[in-house]
Amino acid sequence: MKISVIGAGNVGGTLGKGFASKGHSVVFGVRDPESDKTRALLKDIGHGARAASVAEAAAGGEVVLLATPWPATREAIQMCGDLRGKVVIDSTNPVKPDLTGLELGHTTSAGEQVAAWAAGARVVKCFNTTGYPNMANPQYGENKATMFYCGDDPAAKKIVAKLAEDIGFETVDAGPLVNARLLESCAMLWIYLAIKQGMGVNFVYKLLKR
Numbered sequence: 720m721k722i723s724v725i726g727a728g729n730v731g732g733t734l735g736k737g738f739a740s741k742g743h744s745v746v747f748g749v750r751d752p753e754s755d756k757t758r759a760l761l762k763d764i765g766h767g768a769r770a771a772s773v774a775e776a777a778a779g780g781e782v783v784l785l786a787t788p789w790p791a792t793r794e795a796i797q798m799c800g801d802l803r804g805k806v807v808i809d810s811t812n813p814v815k816p817d818l819t820g821l822e823l824g825h826t827t828s829a830g831e832q833v834a835a836w837a838a839g840a841r842v843v844k845c846f847n848t849t850g851y852p853n854m855a856n857p858q859y860g861e862n863k864a865t866m867f868y869c870g871d872d873p874a875a876k877k878i879v880a881k882l883a884e885d886i887g888f889e890t891v892d893a894g895p896l897v898n899a900r901l902l903e904s905c906a907m908l909w910i911y912l913a914i915k916q917g918m919g920v921n922f923v924y925k926l927l928k929r
C-alpha cells in the first residue's frame with residue numbers, strides 16, 4: 720500500500736521502516752525533507768522509502784499515519800490538506816508533558832479529536848498502546864504482542880489490522896472510535912509502568928483467551 724507517515728520520529732521512523740520492509744511504499748511527510756536526520760533515516764530504511772513535504776506525502780498516501788507529538792497534531796493535520804476518504808491511523812497519545820496523565824480523556828480522546836479535525840477521513844486508532852521498540856519487534860518468545868485498534872469504518876479497520884499483522888502483531892478489534900478513550904488510557908498505564916515505575920520498555924499487552 721501507499722503509506723504516508725507524518726512525523727519521522729520514534730514511532731513514525733520505526734513503523735515506516737517496518738512497513739517498507741514488508742513491501743509497502745512509504746513516504747515520510749516531514750517539515751524538512753532534506754535534513755541530515757531525514758537522510759539518515761531513509762538510508763537506514765532503504766526499500767525505496769522517500770521523504771516529502773507533509774502536504775505532498777499526505778496527498779499521495781492511501782493510508783496516512785499520524786505520528787506527531789499531540790500538541791503538534793492539529794497543525795500537522797492542517798498541513799496534510801484534504802484527507803477525505805483516506806485511512807488515517809492515529810498513533811498519538813495526548814500525554815501531559817510531565818507524564819502524570821492524559822490531557823484529555825473520559826469524555827473525548829485524541830482519536831475523536833483527530834477525526835473531528837481530519838474531516839471525512841476514515842480514522843483508526845492504532846499503534847498507541849506500546850512503546851516504539853516493541854513496534855520494531857513485537858515478538859516475545861513464541862508470543863506476538865497484542866495490538867488493539869478501534870474505529871468506525873470497518874474496511875479501514877481491516878486495512879490497519881493487516882498492516883499491524885504485517886509487522887508482527889496479533890491484532891484485536893477494540894470497537895468503535897469512541898473506544899480510543901480506553902486505548903489512550905491503556906497507553907497511559909504502559910507509560911506509567913515503563914517510566915514512572917521503571918519497568919523499562921520490554922513488556923507488552925497480551926490478550927489471553929479461553
Ligand SMILES: NC(=O)c1ccc[n+]([C@@H]2O[C@H](COP(=O)([O-])OP(=O)(O)OC[C@H]3O[C@@H](n4cnc5c(N)ncnc54)[C@H](OP(=O)(O)O)[C@@H]3O)[C@@H](O)[C@H]2O)c1
Nearest residue numbers: 726727728729730786787788789791795811812847850851
Ligand atoms: N514514543 C513511543 O514509544 C510512543 C508509543 C506510542 C505512541 N506514541 C505517540 O506517537 C506520537 C509520536 O511520538 P514519538 O515518540 O515518535 O515522537 P518524536 O520522536 O518526538 O517524533 C515526532 C515527530 O513529529 C514531527 N513533528 C513535530 N511537529 C510536527 C508538525 N507540526 N508537522 C509535522 N511533523 C511534526 C517531528 O519532526 P521534527 O523532527 O521536525 O521536529 C518528529 O519527527 C506521540 O503522539 C506519542 O504520544 C509514542
